[in-house]
Amino acid sequence: MSKPLHKNSRPTKIDDFIVNAVKEKRPETVEELVQLVQKEFSISKKEAMKHIIDLSNKGKLKFGELSFPSTLKGYIFSVKAAWYCTTIALALATSITVFTIPENAFPMVYTRYLLGSIFVLFLPGFCLLKALFPQKELDNIERAALSIVMSLTMVPITSFLLNYTQWGITTTSTTLSLLTLTIIFATAAIIREHQAKLKED
Numbered sequence: 001m002s003k004p005l006h007k008n009s010r011p012t013k014i015d016d017f018i019v020n021a022v023k024e025k026r027p028e029t030v031e032e033l034v035q036l037v038q039k040e041f042s043i044s045k046k047e048a049m050k051h052i053i054d055l056s057n058k059g060k061l062k063f064g065e066l067s068f069p070s071t072l073k074g075y076i077f078s079v080k081a082a083w084y085c086t087t088i089a090l091a092l093a094t095s096i097t098v099f100t101i102p103e104n105a106f107p108m109v110y111t112r113y114l115l116g117s118i119f120v121l122f123l124p125g126f127c128l129l130k131a132l133f134p135q136k137e138l139d140n141i142e143r144a145a146l147s148i149v150m151s152l153t154m155v156p157i158t159s160f161l162l163n164y165t166q167w168g169i170t171t172t173s174t175t176l177s178l179l180t181l182t183i184i185f186a187t188a189a190i191i192r193e194h195q196a197k198l199k200e201d
Helices: 007-026 032-039 045-057 072-076 079-100 107-121 123-132 140-162 171-200
Strands: none
Touching: 007 032, 007 045, 007 079, 007 107, 032 045, 072 079, 072 171, 079 107, 079 123, 079 171, 107 123, 107 171, 123 140, 140 171
């Protein structure tokens, strides 16, 4: 004769499944976790949410764990990677203004000067530092200062190298070179940052 199941065995199984699902299947949202629970146990959304909230109240589950995208694509389009999208947008906007706004187009040329200053004096160095130090090894002041220093170092080196190419040192060649470096460093940085956060979990 088989022993009767304990009345708490099913809730315990559900709780265990939720904890393991967060670790192994890495749902990116609470909604995804609820769907996994419903699929496994055929329970209502309300009941699944009750288990998740109970686990959270007991400290066995943190909602922050569910908001981290496990894929690089998901991470890039999340709030956590806003710096990446902002950097790429600024770099592209600067390049467009350089090629579309002439020097004598006042007052629009001031937009070109403003974006150009950020592009030359900050973005390349910032992206390189993010690639080298993807986590919070540096505070904001140190990162900002070093970004300017690195940018001021990279621009002359880039111009020096361009001088020995067929393109020479021109506005077009310099802009496109810095744009390429910024995108490469930023992409390397976002990949390393995502990998580092995955290891933390």
